[in-house]
Amino acid sequence: xxxxxxxxxxxxxxxxxxxxxxxxxLSGASNVTDEARERVMDAARAVGYExxxxxxxxxxxxxxxxxxxxxxxxxxxxxxxARGAQDRxxxxxxxxxxFSSDWDHGREASHLRALRQARVDGAxxxxxxDNFDDLDRFGLPFVLIGSSAERFPATSSVGSDIAQAVRxxxxxxxxxxxxxxxxxxxxxxxIARARFxxxxxxHCVERDIDPAALPMEDGEYTVEGGHAAMKRLLARGRAGHLxxxxxxxxxxxxxxxxxxxxxxxxxxxxxxxGFDGVPASAFSWPGLTTVAKPGRGIGMRAVDCLxxxxxxxxxxxxVFMPCRLIERGSLADLxxxxxxxxxxxxxx
Amino acid sequence: xxxxxxxxxxxxxxxxxxxxxxxxxLSGASNVTDEARERVMDAARAVGYExxxxxxxxxxxxxxxxxxxxxxxxxxxxxxxARGAQDRxxxxxxxxxxFSSDWDHGREASHLRALRQARVDGAxxxxxxDNFDDLDRFGLPFVLIGSSAERFPATSSVGSDIAQAVRxxxxxxxxxxxxxxxxxxxxxxxIARARFxxxxxxHCVERDIDPAALPMEDGEYTVEGGHAAMKRLLARGRAGHLxxxxxxxxxxxxxxxxxxxxxxxxxxxxxxxGFDGVPASAFSWPGLTTVAKPGRGIGMRAVDCLxxxxxxxxxxxxVFMPCRLIERGSLADLxxxxxxxxxxxxxx
DNA sequence: TGATTTCGTGGGAACGTTACCACGAGGCCG
DNA sequence: CGGCCTCGTGGTAACGTTCCCACGAAATCA
Numbered sequence: 001x002x003x004x005x006x007x008x009x010x011x012x013x014x015x016x017x018x019x020x021x022x023x024x025x026l027s028g029a030s031n032v033t034d035e036a037r038e039r040v041m042d043a044a045r046a047v048g049y050e051x052x053x054x055x056x057x058x059x060x061x062x063x064x065x066x067x068x069x070x071x072x073x074x075x076x077x078x079x080x081x082a083r084g085a086q087d088r089x090x091x092x093x094x095x096x097x098x099f100s101s102d103w104d105h106g107r108e109a110s111h112l113r114a115l116r117q118a119r120v121d122g123a124x125x126x127x128x129x130d131n132f133d134d135l136d137r138f139g140l141p142f143v144l145i146g147s148s149a150e151r152f153p154a155t156s157s158v159g160s161d162i163a164q165a166v167r168x169x170x171x172x173x174x175x176x177x178x179x180x181x182x183x184x185x186x187x188x189x190x191i192a193r194a195r196f197x198x199x200x201x202x203h204c205v206e207r208d209i210d211p212a213a214l215p216m217e218d219g220e221y222t223v224e225g226g227h228a229a230m231k232r233l234l235a236r237g238r239a240g241h242l243x244x245x246x247x248x249x250x251x252x253x254x255x256x257x258x259x260x261x262x263x264x265x266x267x268x269x270x271x272x273x274g275f276d277g278v279p280a281s282a283f284s285w286p287g288l289t290t291v292a293k294p295g296r297g298i299g300m301r302a303v304d305c306l307x308x309x310x311x312x313x314x315x316x317x318x319v320f321m322p323c324r325l326i327e328r329g330s331l332a333d334l335x336x337x338x339x340x341x342x343x344x345x346x347x348x
Numbered sequence: 349x350x351x352x353x354x355x356x357x358x359x360x361x362x363x364x365x366x367x368x369x370x371x372x373x374l375s376g377a378s379n380v381t382d383e384a385r386e387r388v389m390d391a392a393r394a395v396g397y398e399x400x401x402x403x404x405x406x407x408x409x410x411x412x413x414x415x416x417x418x419x420x421x422x423x424x425x426x427x428x429x430a431r432g433a434q435d436r437x438x439x440x441x442x443x444x445x446x447f448s449s450d451w452d453h454g455r456e457a458s459h460l461r462a463l464r465q466a467r468v469d470g471a472x473x474x475x476x477x478d479n480f481d482d483l484d485r486f487g488l489p490f491v492l493i494g495s496s497a498e499r500f501p502a503t504s505s506v507g508s509d510i511a512q513a514v515r516x517x518x519x520x521x522x523x524x525x526x527x528x529x530x531x532x533x534x535x536x537x538x539i540a541r542a543r544f545x546x547x548x549x550x551h552c553v554e555r556d557i558d559p560a561a562l563p564m565e566d567g568e569y570t571v572e573g574g575h576a577a578m579k580r581l582l583a584r585g586r587a588g589h590l591x592x593x594x595x596x597x598x599x600x601x602x603x604x605x606x607x608x609x610x611x612x613x614x615x616x617x618x619x620x621x622g623f624d625g626v627p628a629s630a631f632s633w634p635g636l637t638t639v640a641k642p643g644r645g646i647g648m649r650a651v652d653c654l655x656x657x658x659x660x661x662x663x664x665x666x667v668f669m670p671c672r673l674i675e676r677g678s679l680a681d682l683x684x685x686x687x688x689x690x691x692x693x694x695x696x
Numbered sequence: 697t698g699a700t701t702t703c704g705t706g707g708g709a710a711c712g713t714t715a716c717c718a719c720g721a722g723g724c725c726g
Numbered sequence: 727c728g729g730c731c732t733c734g735t736g737g738t739a740a741c742g743t744t745c746c747c748a749c750g751a752a753a754t755c756a
Contacts, residue, residue, distance in 0.1 A: 368706055403710090
């Protein structure tokens, strides 16, 4: 801070106009002559002027800053969301403050306060829990993201279309000859689990399958959770080929491990379908077939919705973005014949 | 922006003091009586006052904002760096603006300008290239991170200790009986490659090995790059067991694929050691033994160094943070006997 | 006791930009 | 020709906090 930076006053003096005219020219306002505008732009370049967003924000109420509060930036899904948000923000000349909440109330509250103090123009938030008091009092435009956003039906939100995802997953299992797959579910307290189950039930009803007859286990959304659930499934015994739809990729990868430990092979003996599309799923052996969530798309769309919120345009309600199937090698094809396993089939 | 937010003037009025006294009490200054301070704090609570960082920054020159410019937030290593930086910033009541440069000059320049306009207190930057003009003119305190920082020896920087990493990798290979491993290197233009090679040569000299006699291939730091390099290594023919030290985990994972395609097994026929510690390496089969870079530690340390830069304390020069070995199942143990492959050994 | 020092308080100005309004010149219309 | 309207320009004040200095009271010292 040793050297004073050039201000609009310096530009105005060099261009021979008032600071009002200089400000108008620099901000692209229409009520400036082309001749004055050019003189101002030249002067700005000559003195090395760069706008001071603090001063702009003080007077105009707009800082050009957006906030993003997600559970953990090192989680690949949330990193994708952040990437999409970054890109859309940058396209619109805005900058993104990124915070990791670790699903902790206190951290979330602290980050929300930091955003208020920084006077961000708006924020994208994956809410920690049914913690609407803090959000209600946030006092700035915001858009919710992720499954937990469903707890706040009156607010603008963006998430994956879990119903569509479960449907394409189930359809794909059926197309491969797996008509009665087992399920590995997430914890009972989680929103995503309820929605996964609901769609699964609908699918069964449409195809005259009794959902109660299908094996189901649950656990945490972790490798360990999936591993333990798969061990329990295998301990029930299996009549021929077993197909499993896991609630996320980490669980699916853990399940693959349990299969191997039981002396069985995936996909020859046990087929496994994941849900998420984390990068690691490309490197298991065989590569995991999975239904990928649109992380980056969610980030981008959330920024779009946030711009609408900031501009006071009508609310979007809840936006569900479609997922997509990534086929690799973890599902046996029982529909026609048993394909030979090749390296090409093993990688996505 | 419909409702005016409480300001220090409101707090001062409610507490019956001047705005100066209110400001001093709220900022923790010592020249306020305890009685006045308490009255001010109660008043602030009662009116719901929260500091306005824009106003603070305008007058004091400090915003409480830090910038982080990395290549890609979805890259696990850089996400770890960001996580470390976030945590350290949050511990110190500061907020982090995060940008992805995609190794693009224009993007980097644009992000640096955004940081200047936001009047951040300082920035942590993985420089895109030998682009020192922009950095020299950045005009704010900064700390460089990553290998490309080595191009700017006069500035404060934090990175992985590649020499130490190569040394523990080579020592580990030797301890497993792999005395003359092959190398899969990154592209010739990359700093990390040069340092990797230099340490490798030192290691060979210390152990009376002729480095020129060891097989080396190179490629991009990608799965495909590693896959192609390994195919070329295998095409040279091998006398017995082949051990390979790959320049990063993606290349190592690609190399594992090439081994499998050649009808060989890892680690029975070919041992592979990676470098990076990306999460996906835990899920290959067998799990990849690798030398992990301290991403999170780098992020944290960089914030510490940046605080020193901001405070005008003596420069740190270049800080190299130690890497650590993650042992999984991709290295055969030729030192004593051939261990049986078990699931426990396959996972990290 | 008087002079000096220290401490707490309050008031004004600064920070850099935009919002807002007044004014003059030029053009248009009745 | 006079009145009205539009456009471009410039000046003032606002935004919310901290920096800076002046002042009065109390304590300390010679």
